Amino acid sequence: MRAVLFQGVGRVEVGEAPEPQLETPWDAIVRVEWAGICGSDLHLYHGKFPLLPGSVLGHEFVGVVEALGEGVRGLEVGTRVVGTFHVACGVCPFCRRGEFHLCERRGVYGYGPLFGNLPGTQAERVRVPFAEVNLRPLPQGLPPERALFAGDILATAYGALKNTRLKPGERVAVVGAGPVGLMAVEAAFVMGASKVLAVDRVEARLSFAEGLGAIPVNSTKENPVRRVREETDGEGADVVVEAVGGTATLALAFELVRPGGRISAVGVDNAPSFPFPLSSGLVRDISFRLGLANVHRHLDELLALLATGRLRPEQVVSHTLPLEEAAEGYRLFDTKEALKVLLKVG
Ligand code: NAD
Numbered sequence: 001m002r003a004v005l006f007q008g009v010g011r012v013e014v015g016e017a018p019e020p021q022l023e024t025p026w027d028a029i030v031r032v033e034w035a036g037i038c039g040s041d042l043h044l045y046h047g048k049f050p051l052l053p054g055s056v057l058g059h060e061f062v063g064v065v066e067a068l069g070e071g072v073r074g075l076e077v078g079t080r081v082v083g084t085f086h087v088a089c090g091v092c093p094f095c096r097r098g099e100f101h102l103c104e105r106r107g108v109y110g111y112g113p114l115f116g117n118l119p120g121t122q123a124e125r126v127r128v129p130f131a132e133v134n135l136r137p138l139p140q141g142l143p144p145e146r147a148l149f150a151g152d153i154l155a156t157a158y159g160a161l162k163n164t165r166l167k168p169g170e171r172v173a174v175v176g177a178g179p180v181g182l183m184a185v186e187a188a189f190v191m192g193a194s195k196v197l198a199v200d201r202v203e204a205r206l207s208f209a210e211g212l213g214a215i216p217v218n219s220t221k222e223n224p225v226r227r228v229r230e231e232t233d234g235e236g237a238d239v240v241v242e243a244v245g246g247t248a249t250l251a252l253a254f255e256l257v258r259p260g261g262r263i264s265a266v267g268v269d270n271a272p273s274f275p276f277p278l279s280s281g282l283v284r285d286i287s288f289r290l291g292l293a294n295v296h297r298h299l300d301e302l303l304a305l306l307a308t309g310r311l312r313p314e315q316v317v318s319h320t321l322p323l324e325e326a327a328e329g330y331r332l333f334d335t336k337e338a339l340k341v342l343l344k345v346g
Pocket residue numbers: 038039040041042043152153156175176177178179180181199200201202205219243244245248249265266267268269291292293
């Protein structure tokens with residue numbers, strides 16, 4: 001089958017990959033229709049995490065169930081489904097507590113040996129382990145290009161805000177106006193935020209955030225700390241979402257948050273540690289939340305919001321390319337010429 005293959009730092013190409021097979025009674029094979037390119041794929045593209053050349057990339061997808069193991073309940077061949085970017089077993093102690101992102105058998109498609117060694121979803125077909133847990137049929141009338149976002153970046157942003165227990169009327173600062181940050185802007189308004197500030201360095205992305213109702217803050221042109229204070233009666237944001245990854249933007253999040261405020265960081269980075277502002281964090285009573293998304297936890301709620309059009313994340317898609325043009329898609333997204341790239345697979 002055709003698939004997007006990692007070939008080394010800054011190099012991807014579309015080539016032949018082995019056809020996936022049912023390996024356990026709980027597997028499904030999904031024929032992929034749409035696959036996204038995510039900021040997390042760029043970390044692999046940049047060589048931040050190890051991946052063998054020839055590995056299939058990608059973890060965002062919508063497709064049609066093509067084959068099912070005999071143990072899978074609740075799904076049928078021919079059903080259109082959205083997949084979660086991380087897989088969970090549904091039965092281990094973590095899954096039973098609803099902590100699917102901590103599952104003992106967890107993995108992330110296309111993320112190499114550190115994350116379960118699962119081939120990626122930027123491919124004609126993909127094997128889905130524990131299919132009953134990791135696939136959801138699309139609600140009636142929900143377009144696949146919109147549903148795709150529930151399986152990764154929308155769920156990431158929504159979960160990040162849920163983790164802060166955002167209350168209606170609160171003021172939110174989002175660091176990073178990439179696709180994940182823009183999902184946070186949209187979701188924050190749906191949850192009742194009175195004001196959202198979006199901090200980035202790329203003008204086109206900030207304009208997009210402004211179109212969603214956020215106040216754009218270009219941190220190369222103005223001091224984001226001063227601007228966020230000005231916009232929040234001198235206090236700082238009640239809630240800060242960090243959607244970039246790395247120590248500089250984490251440090252900025254601590255400066256943007258008000259005393260008593262909450263920070264939720266979902267940006268991915270390979271830095272082993274971060275100089276935590278211990279005494280000021282203590283005195284200012286800051287809550288700091290970190291972690292990979294728990295997509296399964298909010299999936300059904302998000303599919304309902306998507307089906308009614310309350311959330312319209314597909315607005316961020318700037319480029320739709322055929323699978324064969326994936327290398328160009330990676331280039332466009334990496335250089336930020338593209339805001340979000342979807343690959344049309346089948
Ligand atoms: P992206 O690379 O398109 O977006 C990052 C944005 O941050 C860009 O717009 C960039 O201009 C901006 N930026 C970079 N440095 C900055 C700085 N110093 N100050 C302000 N803005 C800055 O990627 P994305 O798809 O939006 O993903 C964002 C992050 O979320 C990535 O690290 C990705 O790996 C992560 N992510 C995490 C999860 C999770 O489960 N925690 C899930 C999906 C994505």
